[in-house]
Amino acid sequence: MNSSTETRRLTAKGRATRDRIVAAAAAVMYDQGVAGTSTEDVLTAAQVSSPSQLYHYFGDKKSLVQAVIEYQTERVLGFQRPLLRRLDSFEALEAWRDAVVQAQHARGCRGGCPIGSLASELSDADPQARTKLAEGYAQWEGAIRDGLASMQERGELDEEADAGDLSLALLTALQGGLLMTQMRRDTLALEAVLNAMIDRIRCHAVG
Amino acid sequence: MNSSTETRRLTAKGRATRDRIVAAAAAVMYDQGVAGTSTEDVLTAAQVSSPSQLYHYFGDKKSLVQAVIEYQTERVLGFQRPLLRRLDSFEALEAWRDAVVQAQHARGCRGGCPIGSLASELSDADPQARTKLAEGYAQWEGAIRDGLASMQERGELDEEADAGDLSLALLTALQGGLLMTQMRRDTLALEAVLNAMIDRIRCHAVG
Incomplete structure (x- = not known):
């Protein structure tokens, strides 16, 4: 959805990271609800270290x-x-x-x-x-x-x-x-x- | 449920306050979900000024x-x-x-x-x-x-x-x-x- 912001060089790796974040967020939200899921929860579950990586792919929680x-x-x-x-x-x-x-x-x-x-x-x-x-x-x-x-x-x-x-x-x-x-x-x-x-x-x- | 903690003298007034808190909490939780409802939201909706009043009737969020x-x-x-x-x-x-x-x-x-x-x-x-x-x-x-x-x-x-x-x-x-x-x-x-x-x-x- 936000792939237009990624450079062509990063596409394959970026796609993998993005997919990992989505799968992790889905699992946490399934367990805790959307309101009960923090950015920190998603980062931890997706093993992503920096919030900026999350914001790179998903501008806000609604797009995630x-x-x-x-x-x-x-x-x-x-x-x-x-x-x-x-x-x-x-x-x-x-x-x-x-x-x-x-x-x-x-x-x-x-x-x-x-x-x-x-x-x-x-x-x-x-x-x-x-x-x-x-x-x-x-x-x-x-x-x-x-x-x-x-x-x-x-x-x-x-x-x-x-x-x-x-x-x-x-x-x-x-x-x-x-x-x-x-x-x-x-x-x-x-x-x-x-x-x-x-x-x-x-x-x-x-x- | 927590009525045993109320004195007999306060029963009628206390019951009214308790009922008002429950009705207000129900309305806010219906709109925002339980996870999305803070103590502050309940106090505001119930027009109760002090968190201690809430805790008097409901020891914690689960009992509310x-x-x-x-x-x-x-x-x-x-x-x-x-x-x-x-x-x-x-x-x-x-x-x-x-x-x-x-x-x-x-x-x-x-x-x-x-x-x-x-x-x-x-x-x-x-x-x-x-x-x-x-x-x-x-x-x-x-x-x-x-x-x-x-x-x-x-x-x-x-x-x-x-x-x-x-x-x-x-x-x-x-x-x-x-x-x-x-x-x-x-x-x-x-x-x-x-x-x-x-x-x-x-x-x-x-x-």
């Missing part, structure tokens, strides 16, 4: 937060991408549900959704962050919608199914489920809401 | 946060209570959905769920807060479950309906919908997920 949102969106969607790319059958929806539930168990049901946590904290306070988060959610929703639309095109869902509404509802249910997992320290609410949504979609199954 | 969680739980459930008390028909479920959606519009789709926002920020960092939040959610879920169980007892839902699973899923869907409302600044996701869940419950309707 923008990069963290991009990073977390790519990480979450990257993890789900193999499943999202072919989310076009009930077996695939169930496999995606299982993978999401399993991922929560793997981290002790802590942390919630890396994107949802940022959305909860930043949506009101930082309009640019909100816009960036909305872009990430739109990608996510689009991937789910594509799968449902494919099922409908193949005649596996009836004509009454609204792929747009159902994909938005499924993503929204997932967000609620991840928040409740974090609060409850178990995946019962996540499983209940994803099962209910998959059952809801199944009401449109043909044959 | 406990009181804020209780306050927000009572406020959210209080607002919904007339509807939650008789959430035992599809008409009542739809009226509850409409009231929730309308409440979001009334505040410009900002802020998200007062309890959910606290859950997102505090669940990992503050175990006591997480316990208190879980108690609030359990009350909320119980009220929804009672209504569905009544419908089932009256034979309006079939025997396959699991009132426990469905109430947990509905509350979880609501949490996702409130987060998405805050992020999107519209209620489309909230409406989509609540409609999908009510439709899901309707699959169990008898007659």
Whole structure:
């Protein structure tokens, strides 16, 4: 984003440093929240000695937060991408549900959704962050919608199914489920809401 | 909570001051997050001049946060209570959905769920807060479950309906919908997920 300020000679090394700062900032902000993360925290986590290096890549905390949102969106969607790319059958929806539930168990049901946590904290306070988060959610929703639309095109869902509404509802249910997992320290609410949504979609199954 | 430290003579006045501090802290924390709220912010908002007054009622920030969680739980459930008390028909479920959606519009789709926002920020960092939040959610879920169980007892839902699973899923869907409302600044996701869940419950309707 601020790469125009870097010289061509520094590009490769600079990019690596920038990436290291973003990954470190994302991890600290995930643990402590954005408001609870100081410049010092980011420098320590990224093993960067001087604040000027941070300011070189990110003029202010808001531009670092923008990069963290991009990073977390790519990480979450990257993890789900193999499943999202072919989310076009009930077996695939169930496999995606299982993978999401399993991922929560793997981290002790802590942390919630890396994107949802940022959305909860930043949506009101930082309009640019909100816009960036909305872009990430739109990608996510689009991937789910594509799968449902494919099922409908193949005649596996009836004509009454609204792929747009159902994909938005499924993503929204997932967000609620991840928040409740974090609060409850178990995946019962996540499983209940994803099962209910998959059952809801199944009401449109043909044959 | 700390009322045992107050003298009997001060009870009425003390209670009023304590309540004013909690309400003010809740409002500031709702706007700025818990981490983004300083003692000074709370004193200013509550129009309390001395930090010692704050410490008199709340030994530390965590005990103030406990009181804020209780306050927000009572406020959210209080607002919904007339509807939650008789959430035992599809008409009542739809009226509850409409009231929730309308409440979001009334505040410009900002802020998200007062309890959910606290859950997102505090669940990992503050175990006591997480316990208190879980108690609030359990009350909320119980009220929804009672209504569905009544419908089932009256034979309006079939025997396959699991009132426990469905109430947990509905509350979880609501949490996702409130987060998405805050992020999107519209209620489309909230409406989509609540409609999908009510439709899901309707699959169990008898007659």
